[in-house]
Amino acid sequence: MTRTHTTPAAPASTSAPASTSTDQTVVRRPKPRWLLGLGPLVLIAVLLGLFSLLNGPGLSRLGQGVPPKEEVAVEDVRLTPGQIIITVRNEGPDPVAIAQVNVSDYYAAFTQTTETMAPLQTSTITVSYHWVDGDPYEIALVTSIGGKIPAAIDAAALSPERDGSFFGLMALLGVYVGVIPVALGMLWMPFVRRSSAAWVRGLLGVTVGLLAFLTFDATLEAFDLVAGTSAFGGPLVVILGALLSYLVLEATDAWMRRHQDLHTTGEPAALSPRRLALLIAVGIGLHNLGEGLAIGSAYAVGSLALGASLIIGFAIHNTTEGLAIVTPMARTRPSLARLAVLGLIAGAPAVLGALIGSTVYQPTLGAFLLGLGAGAVGQVAVKLLPMLKDPEGKTFTPLTAGGIVAGLAVMFGTGLLVVA
Incomplete structure (x- = not known):
């Protein structure tokens, strides 16, 4: 008879825990970045709203005895x-x-x-x-x-009625002082193309002088419009407009070069003559917008007599702008369609400016638009400077420096013809 021996089970250890728990780590998602930026703005708005509703707690006596300021x-x-x-x-x-x-x-x-x-x-x-x-x-x-x-x-005169014929006159005025002069100036394209490299650099110097004069002229005119006023920032709107247009054109130029040329060369390409001509046309167009605004508003209030001599003066003054557009394209063959588009970009804003100025003119708006033009034209003048370099790398040679002085002199002399 066989006996089977069984080993008794060992008693459960008293040191083992009766139950086990699993450590759980709670992962918190970070708050969205936009919410972190919006939070302080909401708090500031709430505090300012409470301050306004409570009418400045503790400051009720601050303005006692002080007369109101009337401007x-x-x-x-x-x-x-x-x-x-x-x-x-x-x-x-x-x-x-x-x-x-x-x-x-x-x-x-x-x-x-x-x-x-x-x-x-x-x-x-x-x-x-x-x-x-x-x-x-x-x-x-x-x-x-x-x-x-x-x-x-100064001299009382009946203000013109703002009807269809009036707006037609303003549009025609913009064509006379903006579109036609720029188109006439672009007729120098054959002369520029047949010029030697040295003479092209001299003509580019003339262009820099023209643009520099327009920059200072628009800035001074804009400051004059808002002299003695602090509405909407006063003279600061001129600086704001100039900085805005300068930075926008710089950013646009950098974006175009990066996205259009990076895939072929591996790095942003230099500013091409056609693109530089486009920038010049845009800058001159913004300047002519402010100029048309001033002309239209002056006629609407009767302080500008539209005589033939004044129109001729504006035409001569603005003809040089066409030369500034075509000079960078001296070594290219632009089509007539491209030249026509560039001319309209530079000259047509004068029509829009005259229409705006004769209807809803406001001095601060005029100063802001003139500031836009000043910043845009100044940005283009800076872009032109590298094209003045001769084979030895010198930017300011007697020819280029003489061209700049000639450009300034031409704009100053023709500007005397348009003093209203």
Whole structure:
């Protein structure tokens, strides 16, 4: 008989835990970057809103005894039979109310679209006054606290009606001073193509001089438009416009070179003559936009007489812009279609500027557009400088320096013909 021995099971160890737990690591997703940037903006907006709703806690006595600051600019003066229509803008931090209108020591009856102008708000004041054609008038708008806002009419004349014939005249004016002169200047293309390399560098120097003059001229004119005003930043809008156009053209040029030439050469290519001509046309076009704006607004308020001599002066002054466009393409054969497009890019904005200036002109807008033109033309002038180098690598030689001086002199001399 066989006995089977079984080994008794070992007792469970008392040191082993009754149950086991698995460590779980919770992975937190990082917050989106845009949310981190938006958070402070929302907090700032909430705090500013509360500050405004509570009317500046603790600061209620800060402005006691301080008279309100009144800064009002006269933007437009129009004359209709028996009426003087004045558009004004409150450029100060406090509300302004016009209480009286004095026309050459006579207090005239008037109506206004806004009784009290909030900061940056406009009001159109219609004064009942039988003015005499050709007579000068001194106007003073008296505010509710006794301040006076002056305006002057050198020689009274009926303001043109803004109908179809008026807009047609403005478009024709833009063609005369913008499109046609630029097209005539581009007729120098055969002469430029037959010039030697040295003479081409001299003509490029002339182009640099032309563009440099346009840069300074547009900047000074823009500063003059906003002199003595702080609305919308005052003179800062000129600097903003110039920097904006300069940086946009630089970025556009870099993007075009990187995406159009990188796949063939492995690195961004140099600025081609055709692309440089396009940049020049764009810069001149922005300048002519501001110039057309000034011309249209001056005619709309009766301060510009459209005589044949003045049109001829503008044409001569702007003809040199066509030369600036075709000179970089001296060693290429552009098609007539390309030349026509470049001419329209440079000259046609004068038509648009004249139409805008004669209808919705505002000095700050004009200054901003002139600043855009100044920055664009200046950027192109900088791009032209490397093309002035001779075989020895010198940029400023007697020929190129003489060309720059000649360009400045030509623009200054022809500019004397268009002083309105």
